[in-house]
Amino acid sequence: MPEENQSVDTINNIPESGEELLRKIAEHPCYDKKAQHKYGRIHLAVAPKCNIQCNFCVREFDCVNESRPGVTSKVLTPDEALEKTRQIVADYPFIKVVGIAGPGDPLANDATFETFELIKNEFPELTLCMSTNGLLLPEKLQDLIRVGVSTLTVTVNAIDPEIQAKIVDHIAYHGKVYRGLEGAKIQVKNQLEGIKAAVDAGLVVKVNTVLIPGINDKHVIEIARKLNELGVYIMNVMPLINQGAFADIEPPTAEERKAVQEACEPYVMQMRHCRQCRADAYGLLAQDMSQMSEERRKLIKIQSKGDIEKAKEVLKTNGKKES
Ligand code: CLF
Numbered sequence: 168m169p170e171e172n173q174s175v176d177t178i179n180n181i182p183e184s185g186e187e188l189l190r191k192i193a194e195h196p197c198y199d200k201k202a203q204h205k206y207g208r209i210h211l212a213v214a215p216k217c218n219i220q221c222n223f224c225v226r227e228f229d230c231v232n233e234s235r236p237g238v239t240s241k242v243l244t245p246d247e248a249l250e251k252t253r254q255i256v257a258d259y260p261f262i263k264v265v266g267i268a269g270p271g272d273p274l275a276n277d278a279t280f281e282t283f284e285l286i287k288n289e290f291p292e293l294t295l296c297m298s299t300n301g302l303l304l305p306e307k308l309q310d311l312i313r314v315g316v317s318t319l320t321v322t323v324n325a326i327d328p329e330i331q332a333k334i335v336d337h338i339a340y341h342g343k344v345y346r347g348l349e350g351a352k353i354q355v356k357n358q359l360e361g362i363k364a365a366v367d368a369g370l371v372v373k374v375n376t377v378l379i380p381g382i383n384d385k386h387v388i389e390i391a392r393k394l395n396e397l398g399v400y401i402m403n404v405m406p407l408i409n410q411g412a413f414a415d416i417e418p419p420t421a422e423e424r425k426a427v428q429e430a431c432e433p434y435v436m437q438m439r440h441c442r443q444c445r446a447d448a449y450g451l452l453a454q455d456m457s458q459m460s461e462e463r464r465k466l467i468k469i470q471s472k473g474d475i476e477k478a479k480e481v482l483k484t485n486g487k488k489e490s
Pocket residue numbers: 196197208210233234264265266267268296297298320373403440441442443444452
């Protein structure tokens with residue numbers, strides 16, 4: 168079994184490829200393990216509301232399905248998010264991906280679409296990325312395509328509604344609250360339909376699965392088989408961080424998680440370098456600059472600018488040699 172997920176140049180199952188999509192994947196730090204040391208992402212925390220209640224979620228913190236549990240990101244308006252993007256992309260040109268990953272569910276917040284539209288108009292070359300619990304995916308997919316999202320993460324913790332009902336307490340859907348199995352059936356159906364439609368539309372889909380011992384650990388392999396059928400590009404098996412109603416469940420060990428990833432690998436490529444970022448993280452995955460001192464950030468800024476100057480010099484010299 169390979170130790171780490173493959174890189175874009177060894178993968179052929181890109182749905183609706185094309186040069187532009189290949190470039191986006193090769194520059195996406197979450198989708199291509201080789202890109203993680205070269206390219207960064209900025210997360211814009213514009214989406215505070217959520218429409219479901221996972222049993223491991225404590226609402227005052229960021230969404231646990233994509234972000235690091237136990238941290239709270241400051242919510243921005245779409246205009247503030249655009250301004251932040253302007254500043255950060257100018258200072259750190261290695262940032263190629265703009266993601267919205269919470270603090271709640273991005274599809275449950277109109278600000279998500281407004282923000283993507285602002286970013287797409289000003290920075291058409293950046294990759295737009297989003298993560299969701301998938302409940303609203305079938306009905307919002309066209310809007311996501313319209314605003315230019317090309318890489319999408321859906322959290323799928325179970326495809327069997329009986330298991331899903333143990334993980335999500337209730338959902339709020341079209342003005343009504345559905346509990347237990349009833350809610351789980353709606354969510355699983357929408358997640359799977361939404362993923363299929365997203366893949367068919369040419370988005371590159373990643374699935375996050377929170378590994379919860381005693382609840383879905385034996386079931387994750389069935390999820391992986393289904394993802395293969397649906398054409399999902401990559402799967403990220405994340406360890407449970409026990410909080411909320413699941414505070415008493417022991418999280419999986421590193422070995423247990425590795426064994427699950429190896430069992431899933433034949434069906435869908437595995438992501439093994441996730442950092443469980445904050446909903447307001449930016450920089451390289453291993454170097455969240457939202458948590459750095461001003462001095463350290465300045466140093467990275469100088470280095471990035473220096474790299475650009477050096478690259479320009481090289482290009483000039485090469486040009487002279489050729490002429
Ligand atoms: Fe952000 Fe997520 Fe897009 Fe990456 S993060 S929305 S796919 S740009 Fe990446 Fe962070 Fe892991 Fe997410 S390391 S938590 S997988």
